[in-house]
Amino acid sequence: MTLDLLITNARIMLPGKGLTEATLGVRDGRIAVIADRGADLAARETLDCEGLWLLPGVIDPHVHFGFGSPETDFETESRTAAIGGTTTVLSFHRSKDIRESCDAARTLGETQSCIDFGFHFGITSHLHVQTLEEISARFGVSSYKLYMMYKGAAGLAQGFTDIDDGLLYAALRQAARIPGAIMGVHCENVEVIPLLRDELRAAGRDDLKAWNQQSPDFLEAENVHRVCYFASKTGAAVNIVHLSSREALDEVRRHRLRRNGPPIYVESCPHYLFLNDESPAGTYAKVNPPVRSQDDVEAMWEGVLDGSITTIGSDHVPRKRATKDKTIWAASNGFPGTGMILPLMLHEGYHRRQVPLARIVELCAANSARIYNLPSKGGIEVGKDADLLVVDPDLEKVVDPATLESHADYSPYEGMKIKGWPVRTLVRGRCVMQDGRITDEARTYPGGRYLRRAQSDAAS
Ligand SMILES: [Zn+2]
Incomplete structure (x- = not known):
């Protein structure tokens, strides 16, 4: 059989x-064959990858395409994803009636x-529950x-009338x-937040730490408890998305100890592993839940190592810089990050904290493929x-939004x-990124498929 592409001399995960x-x-x-070197x-075509690694494409299970420019986000944000090695995303689709x-x-x-x-x-x-x-x-x-x-x-205030514990x-x-x-x-107790927020604003605070203090860790943990408890009573598998604090992760661990409960998955994000509430990024790092203390950052790495965190998602929101150049109270929530998952996990996880590469691949690809029913994705098999x-594990680059192609310009x-x-990103064998740039072919013919x-579609 003649292959379309042969990748030689790489160290393959x-x-x-x-x-x-x-x-x-x-x-x-x-992937048709994996053979000896x-x-x-x-x-x-043959691609010589001497000195380089071959990893499975990152699956980002948490992006908000459409929050930047609804008409063009899939173009720009899929490009920024591919530049950083993300080859599959799961984006949140929200509307009044999803059937339509x-x-x-x-x-x-x-x-x-x-x-x-x-x-x-x-x-x-x-209506969403009924349908x-x-x-x-x-x-x-x-x-x-x-x-x-x-x-x-x-x-x-957002037009939602039905959201309550019922x-x-x-x-x-x-x-x-x-x-x-x-x-x-999404776990935050929003009934307590305004009380704390008003006090901080009245005190004249305008900094990233105040954003953490207006929605502290225990308000996340309290909601995690409620969700896990109700899940155990209904038998539903739940996923605590964008978990941010030690307190909340400990609450998950406590619930997992109960016998015969349904699975509780945990997603954390690169920013909870990499930024704290004293980051010079300021309002650019404003997000819900907030970035936390350095102790919480350490707790997230403990969760990465001991397996209590299941997946890493970016919570990518591609709005413009202008929506962020405001006070901490007025700045928009969220920021871009889907193309930063792998680089940040390699930089901080693999290089600085000696997290095993296999663990990083589990969190960034294999586990999402498993829990989200994506049997054709998530591993090199x-x-x-x-x-x-x-x-290229040793390639160093300074993060420059001008080269990242996102609608977000920061x-x-x-x-x-x-x-x-990554120096090349292949989607189903086709090169969409080479040396940090989206290929002309991928620009002309994007080629992404709906999953x-x-x-019932996929036995897994
Ligand atoms: Zn959320």
Whole structure:
């Protein structure tokens, strides 16, 4: 058989084996063969990767494409993703009636995205709960998100009338009936926040630490407890998304000790592993939940090492710098980060903290493939999609938003020198990024595919 592409001389990250000197062949967008180094295989094109690693493409399970420029985010944000080695994203799709909006969102992505993508659905009303089975089966979606920070007055300000503990319970009960479904929950107790926020504002505070103090760790932990407790009563698998604090992670650990409970997954984000509430990034690092103390940063690394954190997602929000150049109270929430997952995990995790590379790959690819029903993604194995990163572990680059192609024209990591970058990103065998630039071919023909991932679609 003639292969489309042969990758030679790389050290390849193989599941269960770690970095292994091997040769890898791609055919029809999939990994067709993994052979010994020096194996004699015929291919149309050969890529010599001496001195470099081959890693599976990063799966970012938490992006908000559409929060920057709704019409063009899939183009710009898929490019910024690919530049940093992210080859699959799961973006949040939210609307009044998902039955009427999802097809258009999918078409936009298929037209513009140069990486593969899927959706989670935002559950903000009883209509969403009532139609959950239908929209899951129809659009191939098995994961959702509830926004406990839009309860009550905070929700009404956003136009949400239904968000309360009743909706939380109803959604968990309904999700438990859908095979393979996971309910993600944003955990912050929004009923206490205004009390603390008003005091801090009255005291004249305008700094990143005040943003942490207005929504402290125990308000996250309290919500984590409520969600895990209700989940245990309904049998739903839950996912504590963008978990940020030691207090909240300890609460998850406590609930996991109960016998026979449904799984509790934890997602954390690069910013909770890399930034604290004294970061010079200031309002650029404003996010919900807030970036925390250095002790919380250390707790996140402990969670990475001991396995209590399941996945890493970026919570990517690509708004403009102008929305951030304000007081801490007025600045917009969230920031771009999907293309920074791998570089930050290599720089801070692998190089500085000696986190095993296999663990980083689990958190950034394999675990998301497993829990989100993406059997063709997440690892370098024969038969899987050839979503591959050629990585130079020693390449140092200063983070410069001008080269990152995001609609957002800033980065909270701006000016930092980061060690460990992909030099090529392949999506199903096709090179979409080379030497930090999106290829002309990927610009002309983006080629990203929509990923159906309901359990009935994919035996996993
Ligand atoms: Zn959230």
